[in-house]
Amino acid sequence: MTACTAPCPSAPSDEQLLACFAAGQRQALDELFGRYRQPAYRVAFRLLGNEADALDAVQEGFVKALTHLSGFQGRSSFKTWLLRVVSNAALDLGRQRGRRETLSLDSAVNGEVAQAQLLTADEAGLGLERADLRSLLDRALASLSDVQRQTFVLYADAGLSYREVADVMGTSIGTVMSRLYYARQKLRAFLSERKS
Amino acid sequence: MMPNRSKPSPEQLAAYVDGELASADRHQVEAWLAEHPEAEAEVVADRHLLQVWRDSQPPDPAPEAWARTLQRIAAAVPPGGPAPRNGRRWTVRFVAGLLTAAAVLGGWLLARPYFLRHTPPTPEERSGKDVVKNLPKAPAEDEGDGPFPVVAPGEVNIISMEAGDADAVVTGHPIMGEFEFAQPTDIEVLDVQPHEADGARARLEQGSVPMIVFSNGDNRAP
Numbered sequence: 001m002t003a004c005t006a007p008c009p010s011a012p013s014d015e016q017l018l019a020c021f022a023a024g025q026r027q028a029l030d031e032l033f034g035r036y037r038q039p040a041y042r043v044a045f046r047l048l049g050n051e052a053d054a055l056d057a058v059q060e061g062f063v064k065a066l067t068h069l070s071g072f073q074g075r076s077s078f079k080t081w082l083l084r085v086v087s088n089a090a091l092d093l094g095r096q097r098g099r100r101e102t103l104s105l106d107s108a109v110n111g112e113v114a115q116a117q118l119l120t121a122d123e124a125g126l127g128l129e130r131a132d133l134r135s136l137l138d139r140a141l142a143s144l145s146d147v148q149r150q151t152f153v154l155y156a157d158a159g160l161s162y163r164e165v166a167d168v169m170g171t172s173i174g175t176v177m178s179r180l181y182y183a184r185q186k187l188r189a190f191l192s193e194r195k196s
Numbered sequence: 197m198m199p200n201r202s203k204p205s206p207e208q209l210a211a212y213v214d215g216e217l218a219s220a221d222r223h224q225v226e227a228w229l230a231e232h233p234e235a236e237a238e239v240v241a242d243r244h245l246l247q248v249w250r251d252s253q254p255p256d257p258a259p260e261a262w263a264r265t266l267q268r269i270a271a272a273v274p275p276g277g278p279a280p281r282n283g284r285r286w287t288v289r290f291v292a293g294l295l296t297a298a299a300v301l302g303g304w305l306l307a308r309p310y311f312l313r314h315t316p317p318t319p320e321e322r323s324g325k326d327v328v329k330n331l332p333k334a335p336a337e338d339e340g341d342g343p344f345p346v347v348a349p350g351e352v353n354i355i356s357m358e359a360g361d362a363d364a365v366v367t368g369h370p371i372m373g374e375f376e377f378a379q380p381t382d383i384e385v386l387d388v389q390p391h392e393a394d395g396a397r398a399r400l401e402q403g404s405v406p407m408i409v410f411s412n413g414d415n416r417a418p
Binding site for chain 2: 022023024025026029030037038042046051054055058059066067133134137155156157161162174178180181184
């Protein structure tokens with residue numbers, strides 16, 4: 001691990017931040033969290049379908065990633081290591097709690113409507129459309145196998161490259177290509193069935 | 197690398213849409229697509245799906261929700277608390293493994309005498325043959341009366357017994373020859389007081405009826 005210079009540099013790398021965090025600097029954790037909370041949350045949300053569970057998975061992922069740092073050192077970046085842990089945590093959480101398949105519909109009726117009430121008329125219309133679309137995509141995503149779902153979400157929601165997805169999944173780029181292709185085929189088939 | 201102007205595989209076409217092909221492969225796919233415009237629909241459909249997907253991102257949590265999450269993470273992993281580095285970690289694991297193995301071995305050695313004392317009886321022991329063999333010889337008719345001196349009256353009380361086993365318990369006056377004792381698990385001896393006259397012998401009583409239960413001369417519970 002890179003040694004921490006005190007104070008932490010102004011534009012520190014992830015490794016420097018981790019070193020600073022290991023040296024007891026709390027603000028290093030704030031910075032790491034700020035950098036990666038969004039992709040982590042998006043991945044977790046897609047895999048779990050609701051905000052509360054997604055935040056739990058993000059929390060668990062950060063805790064595990066930081067307490068098992070040796071698991072990624074020298075082999076991948078902190079980002080891919082974190083997203084690997086977060087996506088695994090989300091899948092585990094989904095199995096434990098049972099992915100709330102009906103939540104998409106429920107949220108359109110409850111949460112999303114409540115949120116939409118805070119928006120202007122035009123924005124509310126857009127919000128509900130998005131909620132409906134997300135609900136549909138959630139159900140489409142649920143039709144995939146775990147590995148296809150994880151692969152697709154890491155690519156489409158976390159914005160990882162094929163190489164990075166392969167690192168996260170511990171597999172080859174060829175396998176990632178194949179999984180993404182079949183995931184897309186299934187998603188398109190599901191969506192076109194609903195459309196028709 | 198794709199063969200020249202060969203049809204790209206569906207996976208390669210998807211990778212092209214995702215901008216994941218190397219420059220040479222990308223040019224080949226573009227050339228092939230130019231010759232096969234009917235395949236363009238596939239490319240458009242893939243692009244559309246990805247666009248729709250990215251447009252439907254969930255809204256970010258409120259700042260307070262982020263702050264709560266960060267606070268919980270910081271509480272669970274305080275700064276300075278990440279796991280030690282690889283080398284040290286393996287050393288710690290190795291030492292912990294050694295200590296665990298030593299503890300298990302030590303525990304087994306300490307408990308060994310106990311297990312040896314409590315080895316389940318062999319079928320022969322269970323049948324009572326050994327016990328009978330080691331019993332003090334019953335007095336001959338002419339040597340006097342009195343119960344078979346296995347357990348003296350008042351030395352042992354049976355606290356509990358399965359009703360169905362009552363017939364298996366030999367009671368009353370001495371019986372010569374083979375007979376079956378109660379199984380070790382049938383009777384729990386809570387307290388055995390040595391006989392005043394002969395500490396190696398004992399007699400169980402049920403009510404006022406003397407009852408032979410065990411004896412191999414060492415006052416050991418069956």
